[in-house]
Amino acid sequence: MDTILVLLHTESDASLSTSACEAVGAASRLGGELGVQGFSVGMIGASTQQALDGVASCGATRFFAAEHAELAHSRYATDAAAAEAVCRASGATLVVAPMTSRWARTLPGVAHRLGGRVDTHVTGLGATNGVVSASRWFYRQRMEGSLTRTQRPWIILLDPGAVAAWTGAAGAATAARVPVDLGAALTRTTVTGIEAPAAGQQTIRPDADLLFVAGAGWTKKQADGQVHSADAETLILDFLRASRASLGSSKSLVDLSGEGQSVLQFLSHLNQVGQTGSTPRHPKGLATCCHGEEPHVVGWRFITERRAVNLDSNCGWARGKADVLYVADAFAIMKKVNELLADGR
Amino acid sequence: MFHIVVCGSVAPDPLQTLEPVAGLAGPGLKNEMLLPHVLDPWAAHALYEASALAKSAPGSKVWLVSLGPKAKLQQVMMTMAQKVPFELVALDGPAGGFADATETAAALADAVAGIAGLDRSRLLVFGGWESATRCAGATMQLVGERLGIVDQFVGVDQMTVLPDGSVRLIERIDGGRHQVSVCQGPPLVIGWATGYLHEPPNNPQVGMANMRTIMPALQKAKATPLAHDGLTLTRVELPRLVRTTKVVKDWSPDEIAHDIVAWIKGA
Numbered sequence: 001m002d003t004i005l006v007l008l009h010t011e012s013d014a015s016l017s018t019s020a021c022e023a024v025g026a027a028s029r030l031g032g033e034l035g036v037q038g039f040s041v042g043m044i045g046a047s048t049q050q051a052l053d054g055v056a057s058c059g060a061t062r063f064f065a066a067e068h069a070e071l072a073h074s075r076y077a078t079d080a081a082a083a084e085a086v087c088r089a090s091g092a093t094l095v096v097a098p099m100t101s102r103w104a105r106t107l108p109g110v111a112h113r114l115g116g117r118v119d120t121h122v123t124g125l126g127a128t129n130g131v132v133s134a135s136r137w138f139y140r141q142r143m144e145g146s147l148t149r150t151q152r153p154w155i156i157l158l159d160p161g162a163v164a165a166w167t168g169a170a171g172a173a174t175a176a177r178v179p180v181d182l183g184a185a186l187t188r189t190t191v192t193g194i195e196a197p198a199a200g201q202q203t204i205r206p207d208a209d210l211l212f213v214a215g216a217g218w219t220k221k222q223a224d225g226q227v228h229s230a231d232a233e234t235l236i237l238d239f240l241r242a243s244r245a246s247l248g249s250s251k252s253l254v255d256l257s258g259e260g261q262s263v264l265q266f267l268s269h270l271n272q273v274g275q276t277g278s279t280p281r282h283p284k285g286l287a288t289c290c291h292g293e294e295p296h297v298v299g300w301r302f303i304t305e306r307r308a309v310n311l312d313s314n315c316g317w318a319r320g321k322a323d324v325l326y327v328a329d330a331f332a333i334m335k336k337v338n339e340l341l342a343d344g345r
Numbered sequence: 346m347f348h349i350v351v352c353g354s355v356a357p358d359p360l361q362t363l364e365p366v367a368g369l370a371g372p373g374l375k376n377e378m379l380l381p382h383v384l385d386p387w388a389a390h391a392l393y394e395a396s397a398l399a400k401s402a403p404g405s406k407v408w409l410v411s412l413g414p415k416a417k418l419q420q421v422m423m424t425m426a427q428k429v430p431f432e433l434v435a436l437d438g439p440a441g442g443f444a445d446a447t448e449t450a451a452a453l454a455d456a457v458a459g460i461a462g463l464d465r466s467r468l469l470v471f472g473g474w475e476s477a478t479r480c481a482g483a484t485m486q487l488v489g490e491r492l493g494i495v496d497q498f499v500g501v502d503q504m505t506v507l508p509d510g511s512v513r514l515i516e517r518i519d520g521g522r523h524q525v526s527v528c529q530g531p532p533l534v535i536g537w538a539t540g541y542l543h544e545p546p547n548n549p550q551v552g553m554a555n556m557r558t559i560m561p562a563l564q565k566a567k568a569t570p571l572a573h574d575g576l577t578l579t580r581v582e583l584p585r586l587v588r589t590t591k592v593v594k595d596w597s598p599d600e601i602a603h604d605i606v607a608w609i610k611g612a
Contacts, residue, residue: 017519074524076486076497101518105499108446108483112490117447117575120481133579138442139357140477143365145372145443145581151574188529189496195515195523204521210609243609269502269539270521275359275477276386276539286605306588307608309601313592320587324608326601327594336602 002132002152003040004031005092006060007083009102010045012072016054018165018207019098023158024058025166026125027096031059033127040064042086043175044079046072056171063175064089070182073191074102076109082180083110089178093152094132096125099159107155116153123162141279141298160206161281161302197268203240203247204270210245211282211303212236213273215317217289217310219264222331233264235334242341246282248273250290250299250317273299288330290317297321309333346404347531348464349395351431352453352472352488353388354413354440355421357381359477365581371573372443372581382417384425387473391537393545394504395471396429402506407431408463410456412449413440415566422559427552428545433562434460438569442478443578448571450487456567457492467531468492474500474536482536489534496528499536 006027008020024041031039038061043052048065056063066082083106087095097103099120111118124135124146134156135146197203218232240247249264249271273279277299285303289310297317300306308318309330318325326333357363357380364375374380384392392409399405408431411418415437422433434456457463457470470489475482482499489497500517507513510530517538518524593601 074518075526076499077495080495101500101516101524104482105486105497105516108481108486109490109497111483112447112450112487117445118481118483120483135580138365138479138581139363140359140480142363143581143583145365146579148577148579149575186495189526190528191524191526192513193525194518195525197521202521206520268521270517270523272539284609286609301584305608307605309605313594319590319592322590323588324591324593326596326605327592328596328598328601332598333601333605336598337605340602340606 001036002034002093003091004036004094004096005040005042005087005090007042007086007095007097007103007107008044008051009079009100010043010048010051014045014047014050016051017098017100019100019158019160021055021165021167022160022163023096023098024055026158026163028059028166030094030096030125030127030132034130034132037061040090040092042066042090044071044082044086048175052173052175054170055166056173057168058166062090063173064178065175066178066180068180068182070187074105075189075191076105077186077189078182079106080109080113081182081186083107084113085178085180087114087153089176093154095153095155097155097157099157103157107157111153111155114153116155117149117151118155118157119147120157121159122156123159125156125158125163140275141301201266203266205244205246206280208244208246209283210243211248211280211285211300212239212243212245213248213250213285213287213290213300214264215250215288215290217291218330223329228331229264231331233266235331235338236264237266238338239334239341242338246280247271248280248299250274250287250292287317287322288334291315292317346467347398347402347469348406348467349399349469349471350408350410350457350460350463351388351392351395352410352470352485353385353391354411354476355382355417356385356440356477358383359386364583372578373441377441378414378416382421384421385473385476385478387475387537387539389544390540390542391471391473391535392425392429392431393542394537394540396431396545397542398504398506408434408460410434410436410453412436412438412452412569415563418566419563422563426555426559427547427549430551430555433559435562435566436569437566439571440478442480443581444479444571445573445576446479446481446483447487448573450484450491452569452571453484454488454491457488465532469531470494470534472536474538485534485536492532494532494534496532497534498526500538501535502538502540504535
């Protein structure tokens with residue numbers, strides 16, 4: 001009989017992320033399908049009590065905590081030691097965790113230390129007749145599959161936004177403290193800071209309702225034979241400010257600059273969606289000036305409602321992939337859209 | 346001086362149509378051996394970064410450890426050999442999306458450990474942070490664990506060697522941010538994201554020099570079958586949903602803008 005551990009870490013303010021609650025929800029449902037009595041929650045951080053209390057009523061029967069000042073930051077060596085200790089203390093055969101950047105970096109190595117296996121980017125988790133099955137995408141979101149494993153422990157990292165999050169009242173959780181030895185050999189790396197856009201210049205908003213995808217067409221010659229990158233930047237930034245949308249770029253910054261094209265100055269590597277970028281999850285997506293067939297289209301694979309503005313009515317980016325394709329000039333459309341949003345209409 | 350080992354394999358050219366098929370040994374790709382392949386995009390970035398670092402640190406050397414079907418490795422190396430100088434360590438085995446990261450990592454780690462003359466105290470193990478095939482984002486960490494390296498970085502966009510020999514790294518983290526870390530020095534495992542370097546132009550002289558070692562490496566590539574122990578893929582399929590796209594032509598910008606704003610606002 002499998003036993004389940006939900007392995008979580010605190011955020012920098014000692015809170016829990018939405019994806020952590022999604023992992024709790026997935027583990028709770030999996031426990032029900034397997035018919036196991038309760039599950040465990042393991043928490044790692046510099047201070048864990050607030051986060052543990054936040055999931056006190058989730059149905060977990062045991063709580064474990066690894067606390068240490070060195071766990072305030074995300075660092076492979078210390079995180080792996082703490083995660084390994086909690087997994088061993090729980091004795092769980094299935095470890096469900098959110099695919100945060102911190103766990104994505106750490107838990108594969110922990111699986112090796114435990115003699116188990118790891119699967120990442122899992123988008124679905126369930127059990128039939130006692131057999132646990134995970135679904136995930138292959139070839140950069142181009143095909144989906146389901147898999148089972150006989151090895152244990154099996155660490156399963158759930159993609160954010162893929163499953164329903166657990167919600168419930170906070171309470172008072174009593175956790176078994178797991179000692180972790182974080183000696184000098186594990187602290188050769190010092191986290192010196194976080195680089196983030198200044199307030200007001202942020203273009204990536206994971207919680208936004210809308211993803212705005214800016215294609216390479218924005219920086220190409222327009223009908224008058226000229227490039228209008230400055231106008232494009234103004235239109236896009238004005239739209240992002242008014243709509244609070246998250247910005248995705250359909251082509252990598254490196255590729256654009258390498259091909260001698262002008263580049264939208266506010267784009268960073270992190271804006272890229274698609275084959276060598278991210279595949280964010282948002283309820284709605286508006287693609288503008290995007291071109292190309294698969295694999296570029298995988299950038300908005302997980303967008304629920306999709307619309308596109310493009311001059312080519314047969315563009316592979318939109319045909320069969322978008323719900324609505326507006327065949328029009330994106331410069332003119334976004335100018336009007338911005339005017340309407342500014343008017344509050 | 347650094348000894349830089351880049352782990353990276355081949356992937357179908359991203360512009361190809363991919364279709365899963367069931368085989369005796371599990372799922373695979375239709376006509377997989379006929380598809381043109383490339384060096385996995387993020388692994389290629391790692392190789393370019395390795396080459397740039399080796400150029401800036403005299404005495405450094407770059408190896409490329411690659412597990413893939415020998416015929417496909419040969420095809421891809423014809424191109425990659427012209428990009429940057431490296432010594433190939435080839436393993437003849439599967440490189441597709443359905444191979445297990447743990448088994449792949451074991452084979453790669455054994456190959457790294459077997460490199461003659463490798464200075465483990467100056468070792469940098471590079472690779473893509475995810476592949477274009479399995480996209481696990483797990484292989485580099487597993488390789489690092491097997492080599493006993495506990496300073497690992499994933500989703501790295503920039504690495505800088507500081508004057509005191511320490512290394513500054515910028516990693517992608519959640520929420521569109523970068524985490525900045527400083528590590529005392531090698532050995533390190535670095536899973537590269539895109540980086541800032543462009544694809545180098547072809548250099549026939551580099552190609553000729555590389556091919557002197559690449560062809561023998563391919564000829565003696567060790568057969569490395571992966572057992573897929575305990576792993577069963579019960580289903581692999583293409584997304585079935587094809588959307589019925591409503592094509593809106595001949596609307597004025599004003600009409601389209603109103604329609605978009607109403608949709609954004611949930612009307």
